[in-house]
Amino acid sequence: MMSPSLGNNSLTHFDVLIIGSGAGGSAAAEMLTRLGKKVLILEAGSNYFEKLDDPHFENIKTKFSNDEVKMTRRNLIQPDPLTEPRTFRPNAKKIRTFVGDVNHLPKTVGGGSVHADMKTPRFHPDDFKMASYLGEVAGANFADWPIEYDQLEKFYCHMESILGVQGKENATPFDPPRSKPYPMPPGVPMLVGLLGAEGASKLGYHPFPYPTAVNSRPYDGRPACVDCGFCSAYGCPSSAKGSAAVTALRRALLTGRCLLLSETRVQDLLKKGSQIVGVRALDPEGKPVVFEADQYILAASPIEDARLLLLSDPGGSGIGNSNGLVGKNLMFHFQTYAIGIFNRRLHTHRGRAVTHGILDFRGSPRDKTRPLGGIVEIGGEGNPIDEAINYSSSVGIKGRLLKKFMVESPLRDRLMALIMQGEDAPQLTNSVDLDPDYRDIDGLPVARATYKNHHFELSAKKYYSPKLLDVIGAAGAAYGFIAPENKPATSRHIMGTLRFGNDPKTSVCDAQGRLHELDNLYVADGSLFPTSSGLNPTLTIMALASRVAASMVFPNAPERGLPISS
Numbered sequence: 001m002m003s004p005s006l007g008n009n010s011l012t013h014f015d016v017l018i019i020g021s022g023a024g025g026s027a028a029a030e031m032l033t034r035l036g037k038k039v040l041i042l043e044a045g046s047n048y049f050e051k052l053d054d055p056h057f058e059n060i061k062t063k064f065s066n067d068e069v070k071m072t073r074r075n076l077i078q079p080d081p082l083t084e085p086r087t088f089r090p091n092a093k094k095i096r097t098f099v100g101d102v103n104h105l106p107k108t109v110g111g112g113s114v115h116a117d118m119k120t121p122r123f124h125p126d127d128f129k130m131a132s133y134l135g136e137v138a139g140a141n142f143a144d145w146p147i148e149y150d151q152l153e154k155f156y157c158h159m160e161s162i163l164g165v166q167g168k169e170n171a172t173p174f175d176p177p178r179s180k181p182y183p184m185p186p187g188v189p190m191l192v193g194l195l196g197a198e199g200a201s202k203l204g205y206h207p208f209p210y211p212t213a214v215n216s217r218p219y220d221g222r223p224a225c226v227d228c229g230f231c232s233a234y235g236c237p238s239s240a241k242g243s244a245a246v247t248a249l250r251r252a253l254l255t256g257r258c259l260l261l262s263e264t265r266v267q268d269l270l271k272k273g274s275q276i277v278g279v280r281a282l283d284p285e286g287k288p289v290v291f292e293a294d295q296y297i298l299a300a301s302p303i304e305d306a307r308l309l310l311l312s313d314p315g316g317s318g319i320g321n322s323n324g325l326v327g328k329n330l331m332f333h334f335q336t337y338a339i340g341i342f343n344r345r346l347h348t349h350r351g352r353a354v355t356h357g358i359l360d361f362r363g364s365p366r367d368k369t370r371p372l373g374g375i376v377e378i379g380g381e382g383n384p385i386d387e388a389i390n391y392s393s394s395v396g397i398k399g400r401l402l403k404k405f406m407v408e409s410p411l412r413d414r415l416m417a418l419i420m421q422g423e424d425a426p427q428l429t430n431s432v433d434l435d436p437d438y439r440d441i442d443g444l445p446v447a448r449a450t451y452k453n454h455h456f457e458l459s460a461k462k463y464y465s466p467k468l469l470d471v472i473g474a475a476g477a478a479y480g481f482i483a484p485e486n487k488p489a490t491s492r493h494i495m496g497t498l499r500f501g502n503d504p505k506t507s508v509c510d511a512q513g514r515l516h517e518l519d520n521l522y523v524a525d526g527s528l529f530p531t532s533s534g535l536n537p538t539l540t541i542m543a544l545a546s547r548v549a550a551s552m553v554f555p556n557a558p559e560r561g562l563p564i565s566s
């Protein structure tokens with residue numbers, strides 16, 4: 001049994017209380033403890049790391065293994081959609097059309113970063129100025145970020161060094177400027193990545209080794225990746241993957257200035273005037289407890305952050321919500337799946353899930369001749385139980401025929417998937433509120449997502465789909481097709497809901513991540529994003545969280561929080 005508490009149990013007074021130990025919460029804790037602050041982290045999920053707070057890395061043990069049943073069927077770290085559902089509707093005319101897993105992220109120490117395969121590209125300078133470039137887009141709500149790429153660049157370097165990111169400098173003509181090299185070179189490529197990259201090159205595109213927070217060589221006391229093939233949706237048994245838990249969070253715990261309490265579910269925040277004075281939570285036994293600190297950070301991910309602010313003002317409009325914007329502008333990346341079926345085997349079960357990408361379909365807001373799509377991941381399908389269930393549930397085959405299909409494996413070992421992470425236009429009508437009827441296992445109203453795609457991302461899909469199929473053809477596929485969209489969207493890239501900006505009328509938080517209406521409540525995750533870019537968000541979430549934390553200590557010069565070497 002792993003201990004529900006990690007870090008320094010003797011701390012009694014906390015400067016900052018962080019809700020959530022995921023990517024954003026861990027990055028904020030790392031920076032705050034580095035700057036001498038005492039930090040309490042409350043995490044709703046369980047702890048699957050033994051001795052994460054031990055200075056000797058070799059003493060850390062995890063409960064993770066290459067076990068598809070445990071991780072993807074029995075949901076070891078995923079919230080149970082029966083006891084903690086969310087609801088979904090495509091527009092406000094309906095009460096709901098779906099109850100269950102609505103873009104759930106893992107609930108565990110380290111959050112979604114434990115489950116993710118941690119592809120970590122940076123956003124690009126233009127991503128911070130979308131409204132200036134695009135102007136008015138009917139029905140959408142684009143805004144510039146209140147900070148520019150240059151103000152985040154050193155925090156990108158800092159997080160890349162903490163996580164241990166592999167990558168190749170100037171691998172494409174589109175790469176954003178960087179002031180430091182990647183901490184390590186790219187690791188072993190996957191066959192499916194090489195074939196996809198070859199196809200893209202034949203057509204004049206610029207494939208590249210995907211920047212990823214996975215060790216290509218021993219780094220920071222952690223071993224190199226062995227390309228076990230169980231990376232996306234699995235915890236890494238050896239911690240070669242730079243999840244937030246084994247990197248930023250561990251560093252915070254090792255300072256002796258951090259206490260993490262897992263299985264501690266925050267229920268609401270207590271407000272007095274313009275101050276948060278405590279949070280109410282249930283401890284691992286389900287007993288109510290109030291925790292206090294001088295300052296507070298929300299880092300429970302965008303849907304849960306908005307839910308907590310709304311839950312904290314029953315009968316009212318929610319904390320920090322005078323302008324009605326809490327929960328608004330919910331964004332996911334709009335994923336287009338181009339599938340290629342090959343006559344040859346692709347060995348997609350070997351490797352890190354994705355080793356190569358293409359940036360040519362991201363487009364540029366300065367170029368009005370083509371839409372803004374997103375980065376393309378070259379991957380495939382690796383899970384045999386998924387494959388068996390797909391066959392048996394969709395076409396009803398069993399017994400010998402199922403066995404024959406699995407040996408031939410057209411939907412796993414001969415399948416290449418190109419996934420374009422398209423930019424999702426922010427819309428005021430895409431939002432999170434509290435479902436009026438459904439409650440979770442603790443009796444609290446669950447989050448309801450209202451979400452419909454805008455022409456902006458739908459037209460990008462239409463424009464780039466034939467080009468994605470061309471790449472698949474050039475890579476050698478026998479045939480290909482664009483997969484139907486999942487409804488509701490299943491993307492786990494979640495952004496918006498508590499947008500930051502300079503104008504309190506049009507944003508929830510200020511440029512430092514503090515709620516405009518509160519003196520001591522900050523946000524440190526993707527909730528702050530005014531726009532979504534078309535690149536995987538986690539590195540940007542962590543760089544921004546680190547900057548928010550530094551600005552709590554140095555409000556006018558957050559970069560002063562960075563170590564000299566960053």
Ligand SMILES: Cc1cc2nc3c(=O)[nH]c(=O)nc-3n(C[C@H](O)[C@H](O)[C@H](O)COP(=O)(O)OP(=O)(O)OC[C@H]3O[C@@H](n4cnc5c(N)ncnc54)[C@H](O)[C@@H]3O)c2cc1C
Pocket residue numbers: 019020021022023024025042043044045105106107108109110111112113115116117118119120232233234264265266267299300301302304308492493494525526536537538539541
């Ligand atoms: C299979 C998979 C693959 C992915 N691959 C990538 C990838 O390659 N690259 C990429 O950029 N992104 C990827 N992602 C997305 C990535 O996981 C998220 O972007 C990232 O984890 C978001 O960070 P966060 O801090 O906002 O939230 P999280 O990491 O989810 O952290 C939030 C934490 O808050 C806790 N919490 C929630 N509510 C409460 C409460 N009431 N009280 C206390 N604690 C609470 C949660 O348990 C959780 O631990 C992937 C996700 C999945 C599921």
Ligand code: SF4
Pocket residue numbers: 214215225226227228229230231232234235236237238239240241351352
């Ligand atoms: S592929 Fe590498 S980083 Fe991913 S889980 Fe396996 S060993 Fe860990």
